[in-house]
């Protein structure tokens with residue numbers, strides 16, 4: 571049995587390699603930043619969620635060290651047994667204050683926050699609406715919940731309204747959407763969704779993993795960008811991207827909901843506490859952002875600068891202003907080959923193809939950071955132009 575399963579694994583791997591869809595795991599020998607050393611080569615980093623450059627910021631590293639010294643390496647436990655320190659409560663309070671909500675609960679990741687959200691809140695009599703392109707962690711969380719499911723076509727507001735009308739027969743309703751769809755850098759229609767949720771008595775939840783610290787004048791995310799922060803009652807998010815780049819996630823919202831999650835959410839009840847060093851670093855990240863939103867402004871200016879230059883150079887870039895800037899090239903094998911060619915030219919950027927994105931829409935997904943200089947971005951555009959010409963993309 572073991573032999574046949576292993577043989578099957580090998581045949582699947584061979585298949586991925588033959589179709590050009592095998593994912594390379596490159597190894598860094600430096601911390602992450604604007605430039606990194608990967609497989610022995612110094613390259614420009616254009617494929618990280620280190621949006622604010624906090625991953626290796628001296629204040630963040632210092633905060634992690636201090637937390638390690640003060641609070642130790644870990645709790646050897648889950649939160650509700652003996653795993654909650656003052657530091658965790660402080661971080662939860664800081665997150666709640668940042669979003670202007672009552673309370674927050676920490677998880678080891680946003681994956682865990684999403685996976686542990688629906689099942690404790692909704693039962694068979696309830697309805698759960700989810701956008702067809704929502705993140706994989708939401709999809710898995712939805713699978714674990716017994717509520718009636720409505721998977722609505724991506725950003726189809728008429729479809730959402732129809733589902734909400736049908737769902738009036740259910741006891742309670744919850745609608746979840748990504749704030750930013752990560753393959754596109756596309757912003758969800760939160761104002762319209764808030765209108766619909768208010769009209770049909772439905773709780774709106776936004777996973778803002780790619781927007782916290784990224785969008786809005788003060789980095790409060792997609793809803794701040796769209797001017798509807800108070801109309802979104804619940805957010806989930808990650809501490810593993812802009813806000814320290816290590817790990818951790820959270821759900822933030824009304825007191826009673828967060829309290830019930832502490833009682834019943836399985837991904838916190840049965841999984842260890844966030845390590846103190848990570849909690850300390852993330853707490854510092856929120857404090858830095860509140861103190862001075864300048865890195866958010868720099869990030870946003872960099873994103874516009876890069877997007878404009880790439881469009882002027884003739885690349886196909888979907889409309890938008892998010893620092894995720896997809897460069898559409900069509901074929902999956904071409905996207906992966908261009909990624910390899912760009913690496914040879916000193917630019918580290920990932921290629922994504924089917925089934926992660928629709929057939930024929932393979933892309934190089936550039937991610938811009940506040941730590942990039944304009945000259946870094948000019949260098950990246952120049953490399954893209956070279957490689958784009960070689961592959962007949964521009």
Ligand SMILES: Cc1ncc(COP(=O)(O)O)c(C=O)c1O
Pocket residue numbers: 678679680681682684705707748752777779780807808809810817818819
């Ligand atoms: C929209 C969204 N939600 C959740 C996650 C998972 O976050 P974490 O890495 O904290 O598990 C991601 C990460 O890619 C994401 O993009």
